[in-house]
Amino acid sequence: AQSVTQLGSHVSVSEGALVLLRCNYSSSVPPYLFWYVQYPNQGLQLLLKYTSAATLVKGINGFEAEFKKSETSFHLTKPSAHMSDAAEYFCAVKDTSGTYKYIFGTGTRLKVLA
Amino acid sequence: EAGVAQSPRYKIIEKRQSVAFWCNPISGHATLYWYQQILGQGPKLLIQFQNNGVVDDSQLPKDRFSAERLKGVDSTLKIQPAKLEDSAVYLCASSPGGAGSPLHFGNGTRLTVT
Numbered sequence: 248a249q250s251v252t253q254l255g256s257h258v259s260v261s262e263g264a265l266v267l268l269r270c271n272y273s274s275s276v277p278p279y280l281f282w283y284v285q286y287p288n289q290g291l292q293l294l295l296k297y298t299s300a301a302t303l304v305k306g307i308n309g310f311e312a313e314f315k316k317s318e319t320s321f322h323l324t325k326p327s328a329h330m331s332d333a334a335e336y337f338c339a340v341k342d343t344s345g346t347y348k349y350i351f352g353t354g355t356r357l358k359v360l361a
Numbered sequence: 362e363a364g365v366a367q368s369p370r371y372k373i374i375e376k377r378q379s380v381a382f383w384c385n386p387i388s389g390h391a392t393l394y395w396y397q398q399i400l401g402q403g404p405k406l407l408i409q410f411q412n413n414g415v416v417d418d419s420q421l422p423k424d425r426f427s428a429e430r431l432k433g434v435d436s437t438l439k440i441q442p443a444k445l446e447d448s449a450v451y452l453c454a455s456s457p458g459g460a461g462s463p464l465h466f467g468n469g470t471r472l473t474v475t
Contacts, residue, residue: 256401279461290365290452290466291404298461337403341461348417349394349464351403 249274251338253352261360266310266325268355270338273319279341280321281349282312286334294336297321308332333359363387365467367453373473379441382470386434386455392416393430394464395438396452404452410436411458443474 254269272278279298283291295306302314312323323336338352366385374380386393392411396404407426409417412433421428425444430436440447450471454464 281463283464283466288468288471290454290468291464292466293463296461296463339464343460347392347458347460348406348409351405353403354401 249278249340249342249344249350251280251340251350251352253336253338253355255355256353257356257358259358259360260328262330263327266323266328266332266357268323268336268338268357270312270321270323270352271319272321272338272340274340274343276343279343280312280314281339281341282306282310282321282323283337283339283351284308284334285337285354291337294323328357328359330359330361333357365453365455365465367451367467367470369470370468371471371473373475374443376445376474377442379439380443380472381437381439382451382453382472384436384438384453384467386436386453387457387465389457390455390465391433391458392456393436394454394456395428395436396454398450398452398469400449407438407451440472443472445474448472448474 250273252271281296282294295304297314305311342348395407398404407421408428410430413430428438450469452469453467
């Protein structure tokens with residue numbers, strides 16, 4: 248069964264510093280991978296997606312992620328953190344074996360320090 | 362395009378009472394999902410519809426939860442009777458289908474069971 252693991256339930260960075268949120272996936276077939284962001288009292292909003300085209304994917308708000316098959320990773324980065332980036336981030340994999348079920352990681356809460 | 366609409370936004374009930382949530386997906390989206398998100402966790406799939414048929418309800422506690430999607434558009438999720446552990450945010454999402462298509466989420470309904 249496909250799954251995702253997010254390392255670090257809480258990450259703190261200083262404003263202007265690099266943001267790195269880690270996601271590793273488990274899949275026996277080429278996966279579809281997604282990063283979502285959730286602000287307080289809101290639903291999840293798509294940041295970016297990987298669908299087997301370019302391995303470096305650019306998303307909204309200056310975020311990008313790189314698909315590395317050899318490491319089974321899809322880490323999310325942003326060169327310079329902004330206060331408005333404080334939120335919870337979820338990595339998700341889409342089951343491509345039949346049901347097209349989306350499986351979410353446990354999330355990483357990003358805190359941005361002034 | 363209009364997003365996924367959910368109501369109510371908040372609901373407080375006592376244990377053993379019943380409650381219903383409503384979801385209107387994005388127009389034309391064939392696939393509809395209900396997720397349960399307990400505080401501090403990632404979304405957990407409860408049920409997935411393709412048009413008005415159920416694709417996956419393996420994690421739906423069927424002794425107390427029920428869901429329907431009439432005419433392949435709107436959907437309702439019901440809990441009867443509610444337990445304390447049902448306190449969570451219930452998220453509805455829709456997708457147009459297709460291998461790489463992402464989920465589009467509503468803002469959710471926050472349920473508190475006292």
